[in-house]
Amino acid sequence: RVFLLEYHCMIELFLMLKNIQTTRWYTSTPISKYLHQRNILYYFSSYLRYDVLGGKARFYMDNIITENLKQVQNNINYACERAGRSTSEVTLVAVSKTKPVEMLMEAYNAGIRDFGENYVQELVDKIDIMPKDIRWHMIGHLQRNKVKYIVGKVAMIHSVDSLRLAEEISKESVKKGVVSEILIEVNVGMEESKFGITTENALDMVIAMSQLPNIVIRGFMTSAPFVENAEDNRKIFKCLHNIIVDIRGKNIDNTTMDVLSMGMTNDYIVAVEEGASMVRVGTAIFGARNYNI
Secondary structure, eight states: OHHHHHHHHHHHHHHHHHOOOOHHHHHHHHHHHHHHHHHHHHHHHHHHHHHTTOOHHHHHHHHHHHHHHHHHHHHHHHHHHHHHHOOGGGHHHHHHHTHHHHHHHHHHEEEEEOOOOEEEHHHHHHHHSSSOOOEEEOOOOOOOGHHHTTTTTEEEEEOOOHHHHHHHHHHHHHHOOOEEEEEEEEEOOOOOTOOOBBBBGGGHHHHHHHTSTTTEEEEEEEEEEESSSSSGGGHHHHHHHHHHHHHHHOOOTTEEEEEEEEEOOTTTTHHHHHTTSSEEOHHHHHHHHOTOO
């Protein structure tokens, strides 16, 4: 509480001196960037909204995530316009790993229904307490021994990186009497630190997985290299888009190949311009993740 008191006084001082009118200015100050990255800013706004702040300043602080979502969606809309695409072709998946339910609920109340999680236990816990109309996406590396916990509970599994994993998903789906929608993870950038099949094996893997019962291959997912300039990843996205278009034309059974999940906070705009139908955005919505929560 001492920590909160010190910082709420500092924030109140900033507000009085600068007469803040928008969240964009507020989150651009050095101290608020630090607080935002640590998830502290969100908790401050929750704490202060009842005890300290009033008027316009309270309104803007209370809606940080909502304002961030508007900016992200605007960026997607502009990218679609530049690429000659309809905005209805792109789904925003809010990546909520390590974020508390209170933050997810603000995004939910702002209209988000697609949430992405990286860790099975966290995903299952949130499914149990969040609204039931949410479409959950498993986007992190999935171990075969944890498949049973999420089959039948998630809308889509993005990170299917091997035939053995697909076989386990198929087996569990048959057991539960459900059909699981999956994306094959492709390591287009050939990074040793990341999972996924190679682009050369993409067609063979689609054909092999398509033989399995109770799964539908919706398309591909990739995590491009982290780069300072998003343009550096344009070739990554263009490559995978070309591959999915080619395979879609082969009309393979148990596949639709209509989903291309690519693009994150640092490069989602370029990904949309190159054909992404799903973008996985976390930091630009919720702030940097904090593993201590």
